Amino acid sequence: MSDIIGTRDQSSVRAYTQPLDIDLDANDWMYHHEGNENILFKYIGSSGGSHSMLQGQILRLQKHNVPISGASEDDGSSTSDSKMRERTLLQLYHDRSTFSHDVIGRLLGEKYILPQRLVRVSAYLISQLNAAAASQRPANRLHKQADVDQALGVLIPDMSGDGQRLSIEIKPKWGFLPTSRSVDPVKHRTCRYCMHKYLKHSADKASGFCPLDLYSGDSERVEQAVDALVANPQNNFRVFIDGNLVDSSPVQAVAHWDVFKSVLVGILVEDGVLPRLADLQRSLDRLDIEGVYPEYLAALRSGALSGAEPSIEDWVTACSTYISCEQDSVVSDKQAVLEFMLSVTLKDISMMIQIDSWPPQSLEDPKPSYSIAIVDTDAKKLSKMTMYLERDQAIVKNYLDLFPDTAQQTQCTE
Structure with missing residues (x-):
């Protein structure tokens, strides 16, 4: 496994410094994006004075369920309780940073992981941000909002760009076909995404995107994947121009789209992040959920795993053990489960590609500089193992119900 993994610099272990203590004004921030656990706000304020570091x-703020109407979010907790919450948050963010840098960064490449910095936030600021963002948020996200009780937020570089920068966000998804003999044979033919899309959408609305084309390293197949993503993005492909999300088709919105597409395809083919990502997904998930779930139950019975989530020490140790072991070596039940969970994180990351100065001065031989960052790198919840199994079974059953004959099934190719 060492051929795809860099050695770990022990001096690079990340620890959060003391949070920035700076006066934040809600008017300086605009709603940007959100996932299930976090909501993001983009800095649009002044670049002068003490705020220059915010440019x-x-x-990034944590979300929680919107309080029941009439209920107060202020529980009247004491100063000591507030300090305890802050210490808990500091530990949480320290663990997340360590996981991103010293686990995912160690596996995938430290250069792809964005730096992070803590900043103090007030309940008043968060309430204002929630109110300002309400009309811009997707309807299916409104049951949650930024938690006003969090005393700390996280600052990360804005990869959506500004000025003449153009950014692409891609969710590359699963990059391999399982080889384990313990899985349903259909998984050897049809990739997870190409089965899953029929559970989420009817056949006539299903995307033509196959992640294995994106990971293939073949220019024609990668271009085919990009075309499919553009035709039916489904939250897997987003374009930002001057820092703003493009709502229309990028074919019309991006200047000289055909030239840009060839540049994007070249980056995806030539940069090493996609093949490394696919290799990691595959080697960390040797058994598939069908094979690893019995090991999860065995680890619970033996006490190797408990009902609690793994500690950051567990994750760092699992990463080190994975790197030091030979391919296909026998590992403990706990190690097999934690490796599978690392693969789950890597299957759900997003890739941000920021291209400087578009359109370029010359369209004949455009070679703009670019940077790539991997985001959404938080550890996944071990408590969801049963849900992963049940979802997998539902995906396969639905696909086989729709396409019972092998000849009808999509033949995906790595």
């Missing part, structure tokens, strides 16, 4: 930054 080009995104503020």
Whole structure:
């Protein structure tokens, strides 16, 4: 496994410094994006004075369920309780940073992981941000909002760009076909995404995108994958121009789209992140959920795993053990489960590609500089193992119900 893994610099272990203590104004931030656990706000304020460090930054806040109407979010907790919550948050963010840098970064490449910095936030600021963002948020996200009780937020570089920069966000998904003999044979033919899309959408609305084309390293297949993503993005492909999300088709929105597409395909083929990502997904998930779930139950019975989520020490140790082991070596039940969970994180990351100065001065031989960042790198919840199995079974059953004959099934190719 060492051929795809860099050695770990022990001096690079990340620890959060003391949070920035700076006066934040809600008017300086605009709603940017959100996932299930976090909501992001983009800095649009002044670049002068003490706020210069906020230029080009995104503020990430944790979300929680919207309180029941009439209920107060202020529980009247004491100062000591507030300090305890802050210490808990500091530890949480330290663990997340360590996981991103010293686990995912160690596996995938430290250069792809964005730096992070803590900043103090007030309940008043968060309430204002929630109110300002309400009309811009997707309807299916409104049951949650930024938690006003969090005393800390996270600042990360804004990869959506500004000025003449153009950014692409891609969710590459699963990059391999399982080889384990313990899985349903259909998984050897049809990739997870190409089965899953029929559970989420009817056949006539299903995307033509196959992640294995994107990972293939073949220019024609990668271009085919990009075309499919553009035709039916389904939250897997987003374009930002001057830092703003493009709502229309990028074919019309991006200047000289055909030239840009060839540049994007070249980056995806030539940069090493996609083949490394696919290799990691595959080698960390040797058994598939069908094979690893019995090991999960065995680890619970033996006490190797408990009902609690793994500690950051567990993740760092699992990463080190994975790197030091030979391919296909026998590992403990706990190690097999944690490796599978690392693969789950890697299957759900997003890739941000920021291209400087588009359109370029010359369209004949455009070679703009670019940078790539891997985001959404938080550890997945071990408590969802049963859900992963049940979802997998539902995906396969639905696909086989729709396409019972092998001849009808999509033949995906790595």
